[in-house]
Amino acid sequence: MESFRRALGIDPDDAEARRGLALALRDSGPEGAARAAREFKRLLKAKPGDAVALFNLAALAGATGDPNGEESAWRTLVAARPDDLVALRGFVSFLERQGPEALQRAVRMLPGVTEGQARGDGANAAASSSLLRRQALLLAAAGRWPGAADALYRALLRDPSDPWTLEIATDILFLNPGLMRTLGERLHQGLAAAGAEGGASAGGPPAAERVLLARLTWWSGRGEEALIILRQAVAAHPGSAVAHSALGEAYQEIGRNQGMAIEALRRAVDLDPARLAAHVDLALAILRTGRPQPAAAAARRALRLFPGSAPVLSVLGAALAEQGDFQGAADAYAAALASDPADNFGLARGQLP
Numbered sequence: 001m002e003s004f005r006r007a008l009g010i011d012p013d014d015a016e017a018r019r020g021l022a023l024a025l026r027d028s029g030p031e032g033a034a035r036a037a038r039e040f041k042r043l044l045k046a047k048p049g050d051a052v053a054l055f056n057l058a059a060l061a062g063a064t065g066d067p068n069g070e071e072s073a074w075r076t077l078v079a080a081r082p083d084d085l086v087a088l089r090g091f092v093s094f095l096e097r098q099g100p101e102a103l104q105r106a107v108r109m110l111p112g113v114t115e116g117q118a119r120g121d122g123a124n125a126a127a128s129s130s131l132l133r134r135q136a137l138l139l140a141a142a143g144r145w146p147g148a149a150d151a152l153y154r155a156l157l158r159d160p161s162d163p164w165t166l167e168i169a170t171d172i173l174f175l176n177p178g179l180m181r182t183l184g185e186r187l188h189q190g191l192a193a194a195g196a197e198g199g200a201s202a203g204g205p206p207a208a209e210r211v212l213l214a215r216l217t218w219w220s221g222r223g224e225e226a227l228i229i230l231r232q233a234v235a236a237h238p239g240s241a242v243a244h245s246a247l248g249e250a251y252q253e254i255g256r257n258q259g260m261a262i263e264a265l266r267r268a269v270d271l272d273p274a275r276l277a278a279h280v281d282l283a284l285a286i287l288r289t290g291r292p293q294p295a296a297a298a299a300r301r302a303l304r305l306f307p308g309s310a311p312v313l314s315v316l317g318a319a320l321a322e323q324g325d326f327q328g329a330a331d332a333y334a335a336a337l338a339s340d341p342a343d344n345f346g347l348a349r350g351q352l353p
Contacts, residue, residue: 001025018043019052026056033060049080052341058090070094071102082130083164086342089171092141103142110135129158133168140172148172149182156183157190160211161245163277173219184216207233207240214246223254234264241272248281258289276306283315292322310340314347 001024007017022039025032037060040053047053054077061070074091081087095102111131127135132155139148152172155165173179187209194205205213210233218226227250233243248264251257265282272278279302287295296319302312317332336348343349 001028013046015043015047015050018046019050022053022056026060033064036060051081051084051339054080055087055341058094062094067098071098078134082128082134084340084342084344085133085164085167086344088134088137088168092137095138096141100142103138106138107142107144107147110138127154129155129162129165132158133165136172137168140175145176145179145182148176149179149186152179153183153186156212156215157208159242160208160215161242161249161277163280166215180216180219187212187216207237207243210236211240211243211246214250218250218254223250226250227254239271241268241275241278244268244271245275245278245281248285252285252288258285261285262289273305276302276309276311279306280309280311280315283312283319287315287319287322292319295319296323308335308339310336310343310348311345313339314343314345317348 001021004017004021004024007014008021011017018039022036022043025036025039028036037057040057040060043050043053044057054073058070058073058077061073071094074087074094077087078084078091095106132151136148136151136155139145139151152169155162156169159165191205191209191213194209210229214226214229214233217229227247230243230247230250233240234247237243244264245268248261248268251261251264255261262282262285265278265285268275268278269282279298283295283298283302286298296316299312299316299319303309303316306312313332313336317329317336320326320332321329333348336345337343340348
């Protein structure tokens with residue numbers, strides 16, 4: 001602890017030292033909790049959005065029995081890290097412990113959601129995928145199923161291959177399997193409307209609708225049929241990165257054809273290099289074929305576009321470990337955890353001592 005204090009004496013803006021001091025105070029026992037919270041707040045002033053500080057402030061508020069402070073901390077965390085599913089699930093779990101009124105209040109406070117939209121009358125078309133996921137999970141936890149189905153459908157339609165959206169969909173469908181039918185009916189209405197309008201020029205239904213149809217078919221236990229739909233989607237929309245990503249996933253999980261999977265995933269990356277998930281899927285698929293060097297190269301290419309990406313760093317760590325570069329792997333895993341201390345990808349934390 002004293003080494004951190006000395007470092008801060010030299011440079012009060014040293015974020016690493018401030019973080020280390022806060023963590024040491026947190027671990028010093030109940031008497032250090034208040035001082036740890038102060039240091040984490042100072043860290044956020046120097047480094048806004050610091051994930052370690054945000055998660056710890058929520059935990060410290062909960063440990064001291066301060067529900068208002070804990071709710072505020074969770075809200076700040078979710079707003080700062082909209083794609084952090086551990087944060088989102090933690091926030092919803094906290095609200096569930098507080099009772100129905102807390103959940104309803106959270107629903108009312110959702111950005112851009114009117115009471116009608118909460119009933120399923122149509123969500124904000126401009127809402128981001130992360131906001132739609134938050135809407136869907138909160139509405140589901142509050143038992144407001146029409147609104148939850150509407151938000152989930154819009155999130156899935158935006159990108160039916162997005163891994164974060166698919167995780168939230170799994171959570172919600174576990175709570176209410178009947179929503180599968182609701183989603184299917186909504187999709188078929190959209191497909192019918194697209195057909196009546198001529199359907200995306202001469203290409204039939206839009207790529208997203210085709211991919212979502214395949215996803216729902218797959219979830220219904222008809223994997224081979226889903227694979228056929230995805231092949232048709234790529235044939236009809238060869239320029240769709242989402243369709244290629246979904247086809248690559250299906251080749252891995254349904255067709256058990258790693259070569260074709262990698263070909264589809266490479267095409268997805270080439271078509272839209274700005275999609276992080278496509279890079280992660282490609283590097284991981286290459287690694288699964290027992291080729292750690294090209295997997296590491298794919299991960300490093302992704303890091304040039306997405307510096308500090310925790311999922312990419314985790315895959316890089318695994319690839320380096322497969323090559324026997326254990327120090328490089330440890331460094332990559334440590335960097336992943338620094339970026340995402342909750343380890344949403346679920347790989348880095350278990351690899352470090």
